[in-house]
Amino acid sequence: xxxxxxxxxxxxxxxxxxxxxxxxxxxxxxxxxxxxxxxxxxxxxxxxxxxxxxxxxxxxxxxxxxxxxxxxxxxxxxxxxxxxxxxxxxxxxxxxxxxxxxxxxxxxxxxxxxxxxxxxxxxxxxxxxxxxxxxxxxxxxxxxxxxxxxxxxxxxxxxxxxxxxxxxxxxxxxxxxxxxxxxxxxxxxxxxxxxxxxxxxxxxxxxxxxxxxxxxxxxxxxxxxxxxxxxxxxxxxxxxxxxxxxxxxxxxxxxxxxxxxxxxxxxxxxxxxxxxxxxxxxxxxxxxxxxxxxxxxxxxxxxxxxxxxxxxxxxxxxxxxxxxxxxxxxxxxxxxxxxxxxxxxxxxxxxxxxxxxxxxxxxxxxxxxxxxxxx
Numbered sequence: 001x002x003x004x005x006x007x008x009x010x011x012x013x014x015x016x017x018x019x020x021x022x023x024x025x026x027x028x029x030x031x032x033x034x035x036x037x038x039x040x041x042x043x044x045x046x047x048x049x050x051x052x053x054x055x056x057x058x059x060x061x062x063x064x065x066x067x068x069x070x071x072x073x074x075x076x077x078x079x080x081x082x083x084x085x086x087x088x089x090x091x092x093x094x095x096x097x098x099x100x101x102x103x104x105x106x107x108x109x110x111x112x113x114x115x116x117x118x119x120x121x122x123x124x125x126x127x128x129x130x131x132x133x134x135x136x137x138x139x140x141x142x143x144x145x146x147x148x149x150x151x152x153x154x155x156x157x158x159x160x161x162x163x164x165x166x167x168x169x170x171x172x173x174x175x176x177x178x179x180x181x182x183x184x185x186x187x188x189x190x191x192x193x194x195x196x197x198x199x200x201x202x203x204x205x206x207x208x209x210x211x212x213x214x215x216x217x218x219x220x221x222x223x224x225x226x227x228x229x230x231x232x233x234x235x236x237x238x239x240x241x242x243x244x245x246x247x248x249x250x251x252x253x254x255x256x257x258x259x260x261x262x263x264x265x266x267x268x269x270x271x272x273x274x275x276x277x278x279x280x281x282x283x284x285x286x287x288x289x290x291x292x293x294x295x296x297x298x299x300x301x302x303x304x305x306x307x308x309x310x311x312x313x314x315x316x317x318x319x320x321x322x323x324x325x326x327x328x329x330x331x332x333x334x335x336x337x338x339x340x341x342x343x344x345x346x347x348x349x350x351x352x353x354x355x356x357x358x359x360x361x362x363x364x365x366x367x368x369x370x371x372x373x374x375x
Contacts, residue, residue: 036208
């Protein structure tokens, strides 16, 4: 089992710095997912780990050894790219065994490794086929199998599902999850911009933005306890609803908020530096929003439905709050019929409301009062 340590990793192209001092420890046998929008630096960092990009400064340590100047072939790493990059004239068996043949591995050893990898990836029946006779998902599994046979210490995936259609993405994602179960001693790093892939595959997620790490944690940590507005809106689908407002009064540790949509809240903000008059944001996830009757006690918001997306089991209600706030999305059960122009009243439990200060950082504390306050 192999661990990795990244110490103040920087990468620059001439005067353009794309990685700004990355520090990260990855435990042996861990499945880590790098996630973030396009251009955030996640693939660049993966290529630095693989040795396909030179590190401008900082230290990359793999299994206790500094690897900055070690050749990619000597790092004990296998990489699966976004493109399958299969040889069209070779069979599945020949594609998977090609690297081993070049390395001079014996025929018996090659045959054993290829058949074991094919069994893991359910490719046994396709070893004699050419790539053109395979589906997109099968081709990607061949590319993964080609990496497995090298018996790597570290497995790198660079957006391996992005070329697949929706159904194949789900099926191949399940295969990668099974692969991890079958190879528990191999450390895996997976790059994607798809937060659903990140949530379903990762032991821990690393969220990137503009060449910096925004937050590291388990999927449930990032979902339940986002460190800032960026992480809060990036993790979760549909994205977290964000409502704007301001601090109107502080009483001890209780901070009184009034939102632009008219809702008033009291927030326990021990250790927070928010001040009276400061603009703040609160976040509520669509799935944590409950449609209620107009007389419901607690934080109550109302709005007119602009659009209904019926997904069967659930439906997404896009609600106009009648303020400068963007549309509010409610994930409601699918059995009740809603139509455009209906007025709905909705609320959220105190523990499901996130508060962010003017800098976008999550405010320490929790909602302690959710009834309208006298201001």
